[in-house]
Amino acid sequence: MRKKALVYGICLLGMVCTLSAKDKKGGALYKDAKAPIEKRVDDLLSRMTLEEKVMQLNQYTLGRNNNVNNVGEEVKKVPAEIGSLIYFEANPELRNNMQKKAMEESRLGIPIIFGYDAIHGFRTVYPISLAQACSWNPDLVEQACAVSAQEARMSGVDWTFSPMIDVARDPRWGRVAEGYGEDPYANGVFGAASVRGYQGDNLSAENRVAACLKHYVGYGASEAGRDYVYTEISRQTLWDTYLLPYEMGVKAGAATLMSSFNDISGVPGSANPYIMTEILKNRWGHDGFIVSDWGAIEQLKNQGLAATKKEAARYAFTAGLEMDMMSHAYDRHLQELVEEGKVSMAQVDEAVRRILLLKFRLGLFERPYTPATTEKERFFRPQSMDIAARLAAESMVLLKNENNVLPLTDKKKIAVIGPMAKNGWDLLGSWRGHGKDTDVTMLYDGLATEFAGKAELRYALGCNTQGENREGFAEALEAARWSDVVVLCLGEMMTWSGENASRSSIALPQMQEELAKELKKAGKPVVLVLVNGRPLELNRLEPVSDAILEIWQPGVNGALPMAGILSGRINPSGKLAMTFPYSTGQIPIYYNRRKSGRGHQGFYKDITSDPLYPFGHGLSYTEFKYGTVTPSATKVKRGDKLSVEVTVTNIGARDGAETVHWFISDPYCSITRPVKELKHFEKQLIKAGEMKTFRFDIDLERDFGFVNEDGKRFLEAGEYNIHVQGQTVKIELID
Numbered sequence: 001m002r003k004k005a006l007v008y009g010i011c012l013l014g015m016v017c018t019l020s021a022k023d024k025k026g027g028a029l030y031k032d033a034k035a036p037i038e039k040r041v042d043d044l045l046s047r048m049t050l051e052e053k054v055m056q057l058n059q060y061t062l063g064r065n066n067n068v069n070n071v072g073e074e075v076k077k078v079p080a081e082i083g084s085l086i087y088f089e090a091n092p093e094l095r096n097n098m099q100k101k102a103m104e105e106s107r108l109g110i111p112i113i114f115g116y117d118a119i120h121g122f123r124t125v126y127p128i129s130l131a132q133a134c135s136w137n138p139d140l141v142e143q144a145c146a147v148s149a150q151e152a153r154m155s156g157v158d159w160t161f162s163p164m165i166d167v168a169r170d171p172r173w174g175r176v177a178e179g180y181g182e183d184p185y186a187n188g189v190f191g192a193a194s195v196r197g198y199q200g201d202n203l204s205a206e207n208r209v210a211a212c213l214k215h216y217v218g219y220g221a222s223e224a225g226r227d228y229v230y231t232e233i234s235r236q237t238l239w240d241t242y243l244l245p246y247e248m249g250v251k252a253g254a255a256t257l258m259s260s261f262n263d264i265s266g267v268p269g270s271a272n273p274y275i276m277t278e279i280l281k282n283r284w285g286h287d288g289f290i291v292s293d294w295g296a297i298e299q300l301k302n303q304g305l306a307a308t309k310k311e312a313a314r315y316a317f318t319a320g321l322e323m324d325m326m327s328h329a330y331d332r333h334l335q336e337l338v339e340e341g342k343v344s345m346a347q348v349d350e351a352v353r354r355i356l357l358l359k360f361r362l363g364l365f366e367r368p369y370t371p372a373t374t375e376k377e378r379f380f381r382p383q384s385m386d387i388a389a390r391l392a393a394e395s396m397v398l399l400k401n402e403n404n405v406l407p408l409t410d411k412k413k414i415a416v417i418g419p420m421a422k423n424g425w426d427l428l429g430s431w432r433g434h435g436k437d438t439d440v441t442m443l444y445d446g447l448a449t450e451f452a453g454k455a456e457l458r459y460a461l462g463c464n465t466q467g468e469n470r471e472g473f474a475e476a477l478e479a480a481r482w483s484d485v486v487v488l489c490l491g492e493m494m495t496w497s498g499e500n501a502s503r504s505s506i507a508l509p510q511m512q513e514e515l516a517k518e519l520k521k522a523g524k525p526v527v528l529v530l531v532n533g534r535p536l537e538l539n540r541l542e543p544v545s546d547a548i549l550e551i552w553q554p555g556v557n558g559a560l561p562m563a564g565i566l567s568g569r570i571n572p573s574g575k576l577a578m579t580f581p582y583s584t585g586q587i588p589i590y591y592n593r594r595k596s597g598r599g600h601q602g603f604y605k606d607i608t609s610d611p612l613y614p615f616g617h618g619l620s621y622t623e624f625k626y627g628t629v630t631p632s633a634t635k636v637k638r639g640d641k642l643s644v645e646v647t648v649t650n651i652g653a654r655d656g657a658e659t660v661h662w663f664i665s666d667p668y669c670s671i672t673r674p675v676k677e678l679k680h681f682e683k684q685l686i687k688a689g690e691m692k693t694f695r696f697d698i699d700l701e702r703d704f705g706f707v708n709e710d711g712k713r714f715l716e717a718g719e720y721n722i723h724v725q726g727q728t729v730k731i732e733l734i735d
Contacts, residue, residue, distance in 0.1 A: 031365070058083055064088045092155060096156070113358065121148050124379055124556060132190065163195070185244065204367075215293060221233055258291050276290055290320060292325045392558035394574060398572040407566060415479040415485070416457055416460075417488050417519065450564060450566070488529065490530060506536050507538075528541060528548045531552070575617060624686065634730065636733055650690055
């Protein structure tokens with residue numbers, strides 16, 4: 001007790017002396033908007049007590065289950081000194097009430113940062129992230145994230161827990177919907193685009209929010225696609241597969257990161273000093289902070305690392321995790337850990353410094369409150385809806401088009417059948433932000449608008465998304481027999497993907513498959529429209545479908561783009577960012593695997609070993625002819641510049657957009673490498689009869705080099721291959 005009293009006395013005396021000295025010089029420097037941010041942070045930090053510092057390292061919630069009658073009570077429950085709040089409201093009123101408490105009732109008036117999971121839109125919900133990747137248009141994704149940022153910031157949110165850039169190769173894992181597919185480079189490109197969209201050039205702008213790269217790192221490798229579970233990742237694989245997107249996101253300026261739930265080869269991500277301190281802070285020089293996932297610090301007990309919450313707090317904090325989201329581990333135990341000497345004041349100061357730095361960069365000290373606006377001013381702006389529609393259109397992938405049944409240019413009677421045809425909720429997808437089913441244009445309505453005056457539509461439900469009720473089959477079959485073509489809308493409910501939505505099978509429910517087989521009896525072409533948050537097992541649906549259009553969960557404005565593709569008004573341009581297995585039993589199956597010791601053996605005996613639809617697959621209504629891939633040189637030395645070009649000609653009758661994927665391979669390396677690796681992609685609109693040139697400027701160290709188990713890049717002399725659309729060009733690197 002004497003020692004504790006002495007510590008308190010010294011701290012208090014130092015604080016009083018510091019305050020007195022600074023006050024005599026004319027007031028608090030941290031309140032001076034003209035002073036450099038770093039000096040303002042130093043000044044504020046010097047004024048804070050240990051208790052005030054600890055509170056900055058915690059995040060609580062505000063607005064959940066709240067109503068207008070208990071706004072005052074809601075605010076009373078939260079301490080004025082809290083560092084951050086997850087804000088569940090869609091307007092700034094409650095936020096401003098809480099912020100007023102922080103600014104006026106806390107001793108130093110430190111503003112709160114308000115965060116929220118705006119994953120693929122705040123209220124103007126656009127396609128899920130996996131769909132966005134299939135657009136291969138990072139500029140359009142950047143625009144969509146800017147829309148989300150504008151709506152969030154005007155609604156009282158300063159910080160979004162997005163983008164998710166977990167490389168994921170098991171579609172049984174529900175969270176594949178939230179990321180950008182199976183390729184590390186693609187996740188990095190789209191993650192960086194998202195960061196630019198959210199943050200812009202100025203974080204303090206009234207239409208920007210801080211981004212958060214999640215989940216750092218390796219969460220997508222969860223065993224058997226089961227959420228939250230153990231991952232076994234070698235150091236080399238950690239570097240060559242899982243860390244790359246985060247490094248690209250950090251270089252793009254991401255303000256924060258979120259630690260991962262998963263245990264990484266025995267060290268949980270939320271208590272892993274190697275990834276949080278050694279890599280992120282020391283090697284990459286990131287000056288932002290890391291927030292835990294919900295309750296992740298306390299869950300270190302469940303993972304068998306810590307016996308108590310206090311011990312969990314020590315593990316997480318000393319590993320480099322600055323903010324505790326809803327574990328109540330730091331607020332209850334961090335001060336005690338400092339007093340016991342198990343955590344140093346220098347560590348606390350460094351953590352608080354990072355959080356204050358972001359608050360200053362966001363301009364919260366100058367503008368702590370969010371101006372009041374109407375919903376019309378915030379949401380569904382015409383330009384925002386246009387971006388949502390364009391992104392939906394470019395995200396949709398035409399998987400099959402037998403006998404060119406699409407587009408539907410001469411059909412006068414269209415049967416629209418299935419549980420997704422008049423369904424708003426499930427088009428929003430998981431993590432729908434503040435989206436509502438009433439915001440969504442339903443697929444049937446999109447078709448009705450598109451074909452108005454051109455064709456007659458007849459609707460039948462057929463069956464529900466799940467269950468065993470076949471009562472609607474007869475009506476559906478009757479509509480199919482009446483029609484010239486059947487548009488069958490099947491898919492997943494929004495709750496079937498996302499967090500804690502692992503599935504043992506990625507096939508649609510048997511009832512939906514049976515409906516498709518029943519409709520085939522009508523002898524009419526069947527166009528299958530799929531609404532889902534993951535790749536699906538389609539080996540029973542594919543044979544009874546003449547065409548298959550994957551529209552994913554397209555958000556509020558996907559119905560008209562879908563109908564436009566079916567009518568031919570829009571030429572589909574999406575290509576898969578994640579492999580569609582032939583069956584669930586093939587999982588994991590992905591394009592950039594490593595080579596087998598026996599390439600002629602090791603295949604399944606009961607099914608094919610090939611996917612149903614591979615990475616990069618996607619059809620168009622026009623035809624593209626690739627010229628010869630031409631390198632600037634076939635022999636290069638270290639430090640040389642190398643470029644490769646290919647011309648692509650649209651030899652069809654329609655304008656169309658084509659994406660060229662550039663892959664490399666290293667046939668022989670001291671660390672074996674994947675069969676091929678995506679290193680660049682480019683999408684261009686090519687008008688009918690037009691030729692466009694696609695170019696890949698190769699950085700030898702970056703694109704031909706590889707990485708070892710310590711994250712060090714190396715480049716070996718020898719042969720390298722460049723792959724484009726079935727062509728291979730050999731390049732020799734000589735010493």
